[in-house]
Amino acid sequence: MIDRLSFAPHPVAAIICLIVVLLGPRLIRRIGRNLDLLEASSLLASPEISSDAFARVMTRRQAFQFRVAIFVAYLTFAWPIGDLALHYSLFAYLISNSLLAIVALPLLLVSLPKWLLNVLTRHRHVDRLLMVLTRPIISSAIFSAAFIASMVPAVVEVATSSDVAFIIERVVLLIAALLMWFTALNLLPGTRGLSPLGRVAYLFAQSLIPTFPALILIFTRRSIYPHFAVGAHLIGVNPVSDQLAAGGVVKVISIAIFWSMGGYILAKATDTNDEFSNLADSTWHDIEREIERDEYGR
Secondary structure (H helix, E strand, O other): HHHOOOOOOOHHHHHHHHHHHHHHHHHHHHHHHHHHHHHHHHHOOOOOOOOOOOHHOHHHHHHHHHHHHOOOOOOHHHOOHHHHHOOOHHHHHHHHHHHHHHHHHHHHHHHHHHHHHHOOOOOOOHHHHHHHOOOOHOOOOOOHHHHHHHOOHHHHHHOOHHHHHHHHHHHHHHHHHHHHHHHOOOOOOOOOOOOOEEEEHHHHHHHHHHHHHHHHHHHHHOOOOOOHHHHHHHHOOHHHHHHHHHHHHHHHHHHHHHHHHHHHHHHHHOOOHHHHHHOOOOOOOHHHHHHOOOOOOO
16 A cells, blocks of 8 residues: 555546636636527626626636646646545645635635526426525534534544545535535525624534534544554554544634635625625526426416
8 A cells, every 4th residue: 555655647537627727718608609699697787897798708717717726626636635545644635625615615616607507407307406405404414414424423434435435525515515505605506694793604604514523523532433543554654643633624624614714795785796795685596596486386
């Protein structure tokens, strides 16, 4: 296993990431140009959007955010973070999970144009399901359960047993985080959602979720993860120190990200052109979604 610490290019993952980074924004813009953009005219009145057809459906800033999000996600699976997370270090494992769920994912969601989020959630069954699952208490409970479960020793042992199990664990965590961010950022069209102050309180609550398992890691004086106890020794790291650092970094990252996001929401609460502003304000997509709900609700 020591040989795995040497550089591993992961060519398939690198190629997929490169294709998505290069072609993703172009594909989104092409889809947008093929839609009826007249219906979305109220969403396009932004000083940041130029007059050319490409920028009207995805701004340059959104394209940049999209690429950064994909790159950060790639880092969580690639060498060295991904390899260390799978084989040797609890510290790398929790760093990887945190970067994926609370850094890359919200950045990706913010990068997606509102019309695209509307299209992706338009199907009535998807819309109904999201209306239930993005209620603050429900989405918070799901995210809490998934995040805490991802730190439970038995779950970690299973997740690190193979590449497939590792990916499945990530997918479950991402789905839970997706519901949480949909709630925190008021992304579902046609729902009143939380006020800016409500979203700040919601994000503050999410920042407390990792605190309790992190404290266990910080104050436990023996390794409680057999897989990483063996792996840490193989790379010359004390497994208890690795565990202590893991608990500390989860606590710091979660507080830094969620509190920074909350502060940004408060600072931009009156800016209706900002992605983090009060997205509950009525737009064409909100009105359209409410009409569709009335139609299929009869």
